[in-house]
Amino acid sequence: MSIEASAVEAKVRGYILENLLFTSDGSQLPNDASLLDRGIIDSTGVLEIVLFLESEFGVKVQDSQMLPENFDSVNNIVNFVQRLKAQ
Amino acid sequence: MCGIAGFAAPSIAPDRARPLLERMIATLDHRGPDGRGFLVEPGIGLAHARLSIIDLVSGDQPIHNPDKSVWTVFNGEIFNYVELRAALERDGAKFYTHSDTEVIVHLYDRYGDAFVEHLNGQFAIALWDKQRERLVLARDRAGIRPLFYARKGDALYFASEMKAILAVLPECRRLDPLGIAEALTYWGAPDPDTVFDGIESLPPGHLLAIERDGSRTIRQYWDWTYPRAGTPADFDDVESATAALRDLLVDAVRLQLRADVPVGAYLSGGLDSSGIVALIRGFTETPVRTFSVTFDDAEFDESEHQQAMVRHLGTDHTTLRVTRRAIGEAFPRLIRHTETPVVRTAPVPLMLLSGEVRKAGYKVVLTGEGADEVFGGYDLFKEAKVRRFWARQPGSKFRPLLLGRLYGYLDKSPVGNAAFAQAFFGQGMQYLDTPVFAHVPRWTTSQKALQFLSPELRAAIGGFDPPAAYAARLPAGMMDWAPLSRDQYVEAKSLMAAYLLCSQGDRVAMANSIEGRFPFLDHRVIEFANRLPPRWKIRGLTEKYLLRRALADLLPSDIVNRTKQPYRAPDNQSFFFEGEPLDFVADLMSPERIRAAGYFDAAAVARLTEKCRAGRVQGFADNQAFVGILSTMLLDEHFVRQRG
Numbered sequence: 001m002s003i004e005a006s007a008v009e010a011k012v013r014g015y016i017l018e019n020l021l022f023t024s025d026g027s028q029l030p031n032d033a034s035l036l037d038r039g040i041i042d043s044t045g046v047l048e049i050v051l052f053l054e055s056e057f058g059v060k061v062q063d064s065q066m067l068p069e070n071f072d073s074v075n076n077i078v079n080f081v082q083r084l085k086a087q
Numbered sequence: 088m089c090g091i092a093g094f095a096a097p098s099i100a101p102d103r104a105r106p107l108l109e110r111m112i113a114t115l116d117h118r119g120p121d122g123r124g125f126l127v128e129p130g131i132g133l134a135h136a137r138l139s140i141i142d143l144v145s146g147d148q149p150i151h152n153p154d155k156s157v158w159t160v161f162n163g164e165i166f167n168y169v170e171l172r173a174a175l176e177r178d179g180a181k182f183y184t185h186s187d188t189e190v191i192v193h194l195y196d197r198y199g200d201a202f203v204e205h206l207n208g209q210f211a212i213a214l215w216d217k218q219r220e221r222l223v224l225a226r227d228r229a230g231i232r233p234l235f236y237a238r239k240g241d242a243l244y245f246a247s248e249m250k251a252i253l254a255v256l257p258e259c260r261r262l263d264p265l266g267i268a269e270a271l272t273y274w275g276a277p278d279p280d281t282v283f284d285g286i287e288s289l290p291p292g293h294l295l296a297i298e299r300d301g302s303r304t305i306r307q308y309w310d311w312t313y314p315r316a317g318t319p320a321d322f323d324d325v326e327s328a329t330a331a332l333r334d335l336l337v338d339a340v341r342l343q344l345r346a347d348v349p350v351g352a353y354l355s356g357g358l359d360s361s362g363i364v365a366l367i368r369g370f371t372e373t374p375v376r377t378f379s380v381t382f383d384d385a386e387f388d389e390s391e392h393q394q395a396m397v398r399h400l401g402t403d404h405t406t407l408r409v410t411r412r413a414i415g416e417a418f419p420r421l422i423r424h425t426e427t428p429v430v431r432t433a434p435v436p437l438m439l440l441s442g443e444v445r446k447a448g449y450k451v452v453l454t455g456e457g458a459d460e461v462f463g464g465y466d467l468f469k470e471a472k473v474r475r476f477w478a479r480q481p482g483s484k485f486r487p488l489l490l491g492r493l494y495g496y497l498d499k500s501p502v503g504n505a506a507f508a509q510a511f512f513g514q515g516m517q518y519l520d521t522p523v524f525a526h527v528p529r530w531t532t533s534q535k536a537l538q539f540l541s542p543e544l545r546a547a548i549g550g551f552d553p554p555a556a557y558a559a560r561l562p563a564g565m566m567d568w569a570p571l572s573r574d575q576y577v578e579a580k581s582l583m584a585a586y587l588l589c590s591q592g593d594r595v596a597m598a599n600s601i602e603g604r605f606p607f608l609d610h611r612v613i614e615f616a617n618r619l620p621p622r623w624k625i626r627g628l629t630e631k632y633l634l635r636r637a638l639a640d641l642l643p644s645d646i647v648n649r650t651k652q653p654y655r656a657p658d659n660q661s662f663f664f665e666g667e668p669l670d671f672v673a674d675l676m677s678p679e680r681i682r683a684a685g686y687f688d689a690a691a692v693a694r695l696t697e698k699c700r701a702g703r704v705q706g707f708a709d710n711q712a713f714v715g716i717l718s719t720m721l722l723d724e725h726f727v728r729q730r731g
Contacts, residue, residue, distance in 0.1 A: 036514070048705050068507060
């Protein structure tokens with residue numbers, strides 16, 4: 001993983017732990033765990049993540065990109081942000 | 088409408104009995120400010136706080152039968168008392184009052200415990216049979232009026248509100264971990280559970296008898312029941328069903344207008360309350376004054392529709408504009424009345440509105456409560472219909488798109504994003520063949536509040552599994568009913584009885600000595616609707632189809648055709664202003680106070696509070712968790728620590 005990807009991952013993990021899991025215990029958030037299956041996000045939870053990504057990384061998320069496959073795990077979110085930043 | 092309290096306690100000496108009753112009934116002054124009455128005899132004490140509505144002169148309670156062998160105190164109304172009295176008098180019964188209460192003792196004389204089956208009303212009754220030395224407690228069918236009890240040794244204490252029991256049983260001043268978890272998940276602990284240790288709620292439609300030897304029997308005399316799926320309709324066509332429903336609604340409203348004081352009505356701007364007011368205007372001579380709540384925030388406000396109805400009906404109308412700050416500041420008072428955690432602030436504006444009703448000189452209001460449960464009005468029912476339709480072809484890309492037609496009234500709708508809506512509502516399909524299938528998405532959202540519980544409380548509730556725990560309470564045979572019938576049953580018992588009729592109904596009206604009346608919950612209306620085929624309730628994805636037909640000629644077409652907008656109020660936003668919490672919020676949600684109370688994890692609550700303060704909360708789950716935690720802390724403060 002690149003240094004940049006590591007930084008994105010740290011920020012995404014920090015946001016989800018603090019704001020969706022309300023904990024500092026990183027063991028509760030494996031990077032490949034499904035956020036939907038674990039009940040961590042629903043359709044309004046994803047709005048929070050989109051707002052965070054847009055303000056934190058200066059990216060713009062289109063409605064058509066708000067798909068479970070882009071948001072359903074930390075790894076998926078990091079990859080999605082990397083793709084957006086590369087555009 | 089009134090408050091009742093008392094005990095059956097062989098070991099309480101007569102000289103202690105009256106002071107005990109005085110302490111209990113003093114806590115219920117808000118329910119009955121117009122007078123008090125007592126009965127003290129060996130082994131029994133009855134107390135009554137009166138709000139006089141029928142027979143203002145001679146209706147003081149307790150009331151007795153002719154030979155004074157049967158006594159009763161009673162909270163509520165018997166709407167068919169005129170017909171019952173006439174029938175009893177034809178058979179020779181002699182009455183000494185003009186009160187609806189007196190029919191209770193005569194019916195008991197005649198029918199024993201089956202007296203309750205003759206009553207059309209909303210009631211909590213305590214009846215003392217002196218000869219047989221037995222106490223009977225009974226509660227109305229839908230659960231409109233509350234009735235609680237607790238045991239200590241050979242004594243049983245009962246009251247309209249738990250605060251009257253807490254006044255004499257300090258050992259109950261502890262919050263029950265399972266009760267808290269249930270209230271946060273289901274929006275109210277299901278009867279007979281409560282959040283107070285050792286206090287039980289008599290379930291709706293039940294009768295409890297305590298005999299001379301101390302033995303107790305509890306019997307269900309009525310329940311919401313439905314025919315087996317596929318049972319032919321009672322009517323040949325929808326026209327005749329519509330006409331029959333119209334006649335029944337007119338009669339229900341006529342009965343519920345019986346009072347010796349003026350009657351008002353709430354007007355939300357939706358079909359149900361508008362229909363009630365239109366029925367009053369169209370079919371009775373009763374002048375009606377209407378009342379409604381309005382909000383600054385367009386997401387919650389329905390003033391446009393309310394004003395349209397006021398113009399249409401020509402009522403004398405009062406609106407109360409409720410601000411976020413008013414909601415936040417009144418919230419502690421709300422919790423002193425609800426006696427349970429709540430996960431929404433919506434009861435507060437109704438508590439403030441009942442204060443306006445009282446100021447206007449009214450004691451009674453009719454409302455549209457119950458229509459959504461009885462006639463299939465909630466989006467939850469339609470959501471379940473789509474999810475079942477989808478489950479028949481899980482690979483379909485088109486079926487789940489129907490979810491997009493729901494929840495149009497929400498700014499941040501759970502179906503606003505189609506892909507995530509499908510992912511979210513696609514969960515819980517393993518419950519398809521259980522009676523709680525429709526409710527799993529709602530409970531999945533609300534039970535997120537349980538992640539804030541402290542390790543101690545989590546240990547105390549063990550493996551609490553909300554869908555399984557609720558399913559275990561439900562009657563056998565429900566899976567033979569149509570799917571919509573199952574959904575309606577669970578809704579009537581969970582959201583309606585455990586939240587809407589108490590925290591958002593009886594308690595917020597009685598906080599200002601106002602009696603709410605609900606014609607859609609006349610048991611004849613419920614029984615009629617329960618026999619209807621589901622297609623006459625939800626037609627396609629149009630809710631309350633038959634009810635719309637029955638009211639169509641009385642209302643403007645835009646009200647009849649309007650999609651339901653559930654009543655809601657601003658939640659966490661009511662507690663933060665210019666980035667700062669209200670003082671009581673800052674205090675109760677502080678890590679020190681959270682740790683001292685012991686129910687929640689202080690660090691997790693601090694993160695949630697900060698998220699609310701910063702305005703980052705978007706959805707229901709965080710809002711409900713915040714309001715639920717704050718209300719639990721207020722309960723602890725007021726009832727356990729006896730401060731505030």
